[in-house]
Amino acid sequence: MTRNEGDTMPAKITALVEDLKALRTGLGVEDPHLVTRAGVTIRRVSGVTDDDSPGIVREKIKSWLGRMLAQLPEATARIGRAAFGIDGPGDLPYLARLENLGRVVDREVRTMQRRADHMVGRIAEMAVIHRQPDAAATTPFDLPEPLPRHPWHSAQVRVDLILDQPEIEVFENRRIVSHVDGLAEITHWLSVPPVEHPPNPLDLADLGITLLGGGDMRTQPRMLSSSRVELVLHPPSPLNTGEHHEFFFRVRVATLLPFYVCTPRFACDEFQLRVRFGRDHIPERIWLIDGELSMEAADPVPARPALRADNAGEVHVKFADLAPSSSYGIGWQPS
Known part of the structure; x- marks a missing residue:
């Protein structure tokens, strides 16, 4: 890893976390305006191109999220599927989806929100840093440099x-x-x-x-x-x-x-x-x-x-x- 990669990697993780949090709001992956709401980092990691139709964009993002969630412990993955609207009714907003899952696992919605934030952070880390199964080294995912932060x-x-x-x-x-x-x-x-x-x-x-x-x-x-x-x-x-x-x-x-x-x-x-x-x-x-x-x-x-x-x-x-x-x-x- 070069020094420049190390300097920009935390910023890239932060940028992807922000885009993932934006993606899970509203109806999540079932949002009718998913194409316009998917941030640049989400589009890059999921392989979306400018020529993709809205249906292809949705399927690529859902497929990428599914692959990332499959690498997490099942309890965390379950929160992820609810948070992004992959599981359950497609017409419930973000907090309602977490509340429903919270009732199932007997946890308050604030606890579910904290766990959902942790889940998003883990996905961003895995996406930005690919750990090679047969090597100790890590390589950064090719993400664009994040835009300057808002004040x-x-x-x-x-x-x-x-x-x-x-x-x-x-x-x-x-x-x-x-x-x-x-x-x-x-x-x-x-x-x-x-x-x-x-x-x-x-x-x-x-x-x-x-x-x-x-x-x-x-x-x-x-x-x-x-x-x-x-x-x-x-x-x-x-x-x-x-x-x-x-x-x-x-x-x-x-x-x-x-x-x-x-x-x-x-x-x-x-x-x-x-x-x-x-x-x-x-x-x-x-x-x-x-x-x-x-x-x-x-x-x-x-x-x-x-x-x-x-x-x-x-x-x-x-x-x-x-x-x-x-x-x-x-x-x-x-x-």
Whole structure:
């Protein structure tokens, strides 16, 4: 092994781990958008080419995962088959698949998530480093160099959407982890699709954004498009690599389309959403949006898992390992 190989191998393992975590979200290998969601490292290790049809891409990825899982202990492989959606119903989201297996083996879902993370790490190690059965040496798999890391990622996002008051309010608490030293600005984005037909551009004067904790906004939010807003947040002091920071803000809007999703630009470990409709305004239908293309999140046509509000008129959902540029949340059909 050369020095250059040793220097890049951990980064290649990390890149493959991130792609594997993104792959297992939503419906896993049964996701209808698997072709667009499969990262470059997944495509490389499974032998996918640009000329492959969607069906061939799916079969190559499933076949490669099957071969990798076969090299793991059966208990770990079983978690892998559930995590990637290889076993069981093809219409269950990631956490539901883990919960089902957890009930079978009598383990809490958090324990299953930790074991699923361990499983992903083992697959990445085996894929990047091929151990020769008759030699002590190891050789690295031919993976592309990973792209530069994002400056931060979200460890946890908690959102409360309040719909039973005169004014719609969104409260967001976000905990991030810095990937660089001296992180002094955290750029954040919000999208508020217009309700009107034809659509009118969003007016910042009608969007009440207030930072309630975790730093300050030294410049006013700015419009990036007719529906997307950029905020630049400054923590009290610059963050170094690995340091956590929380910020908390509120958004007030007059109207809202019947869905709410988190579509992270960078990786997100966990997203919790509570939507309060109120007991007197429970929608006729509520559904889960789990790892879908952002352009389809508002579409009420696709078949999705149904959700029910509790006695207080609230819906709670939770997601893990959110893939960048995919949407997670709920949609509803007003009664």
